[in-house]
């Protein structure tokens with residue numbers, strides 16, 4: 001994909017989660033992986049900019065979205081000892097709402113179409129819709 005390696009450039013969107021920006025007591029391993037997605041995205045986006053890859057890498061962090069994944073908490077094999085907290089996760093869904101997948105798709109299209117977006121961390125919640133996490137250390141880089 002890299003322009004300086006025979007590719008034509010492009011856009012990569014990594015899917016994190018709000019659990020990648022906030023603690024998720026009932027999903028610690030999942031939250032750790034989603035925090036990692038954000039760190040990786042921001043790091044490789046900076047590298048792509050420095051190296052003139054012609055590739056933009058961004059991430060999307062939705063809250064709860066109406067997909068079959070939400071049913072995963074109903075299976076103890078998925079939750080392990082935290083299975084006893086599944087109703088608390090369901091309470092969170094009731095509290096925070098569940099997003100329609102089409103809004104996530106819109107956010108991804110926005111990132112694809114915004115040539116200035118690189119290293120962006122897009123958040124999508126029922127309360128605030130599509131918005132961005134801003135980090136003091138390193139702002140979005142442009143390519």
Ligand SMILES: NC(=O)C1=CN([C@@H]2O[C@H](COP(=O)(O)OP(=O)(O)OC[C@H]3O[C@@H](n4cnc5c(N)ncnc54)[C@H](O)[C@@H]3O)[C@@H](O)[C@H]2O)C=CC1
Nearest residue numbers: 015016017018019060061062063064065066067068069070
């Ligand atoms: N549903 C939610 O509340 C949220 C989901 N996310 C993230 O969004 C991403 C997608 O999740 P959902 O669509 O909700 O999950 P899902 O489990 O409903 O759908 C995932 C789909 O990916 C397919 N799949 C699995 N491995 C694949 C592979 N190697 N190649 C191609 N397809 C494959 C599965 O067959 C399934 O149809 C995940 O990374 C999830 O962590 C993030 C925040 C909220």
Ligand SMILES: CC/C=C\C[C@H](O)/C=C/C=C\C=C\C=C\C(=O)[C@@H](O)C/C=C\CCC(=O)O
Nearest residue numbers: 017018019024063064069070073096125126128
């Ligand atoms: C079983 C579902 C598995 C994973 C779904 C998803 O990946 C996990 C989400 C975990 C927590 C979601 C919390 C949602 C919180 C809210 O929507 C609001 O309280 C907004 C909170 C923080 C966002 C702050 C902001 O909008 O800047």
